[in-house]
Amino acid sequence: RKEVEQDPGPFNVPEGATVAFNCTYSNSASQSFFWYRQDCRKEPKLLMSVYSSGNEDGRFTAQLNRASQYISLLIRDSKLSDSATYLCVVNGDNYGQNFVFGPGTRLSVLP
C-alpha cells in the first residue's frame, strides 16, 4: 500500500461547482497534514495546513479523520483559477521529519 493515496482524477467540473478531494495515509504516527496545489510546470505551493478540528479558508475547507487516516479538501464555488493538481502531504518516516506527497488529483474547472 502506498503511504499516501489520492483520488486518481482528473476532475472536470463547471465553474461554481463544489468539488471534494479525498486522501488516505498509511502511517498512523503522522502528525502534520497539508494540502498543496501545483500548477502546470510550476512548483507546489501550500494551499492550507490541515488541523484536527478541521479548518476553513474562504472557499476551501479541510477535514482530518485520524481514526480513519483520511483527509479531505472541499472547494466551493470553484473558479477557473482553481484548475491545478492538488497534492495531499503527510509527514512520515519514523521521526516524523519527512514529507510524503500523494500522487495528486488534477482539477480542471471549465467555463
Next chain:
Amino acid sequence: GAGVSQSPSNKVTEKGKDVELRCDPISGHTALYWYRQSLGQGLEFLIYFQGNSAPDKSGLPSDRFSAERTGGSVSTLTIQRTQQEDSAVYLCASSFVAGNTEAFFGQGTRLTVV
C-alpha cells in the same frame, strides 16, 4: 532572498557528464529537502537534511546521486555520470522545523540529459 532559490533554472547536459544543482533555502529554516518530478508524475523524495543531524538519504536512486549541505544553509545535489532517465525537474524545499511546519519550494531545476 525571501524564498527558496534554486540554480540553474535549466540545465542541459550530455549523457555521462556530472552536474551540480544548487539550493539556497529560506533563512532560518533548519530542514531542507530534495525531490524530483518527472513529466506528468508525482514528487519523488530524494534526501532531506535536518539541522546538524545525519541526512536521510533513503530516497537517492543510486550511488551516482549525492548531496551535501554546507554550514546548515546552502545545499548542492550532485549527479555523476548522468543518464537520460535522470531527466526531470529537481525541486528543493525548506521548512522551519522538519516535518512539522509547512515546506516552501523553490522553482526547481529542469535537467535534460541528451
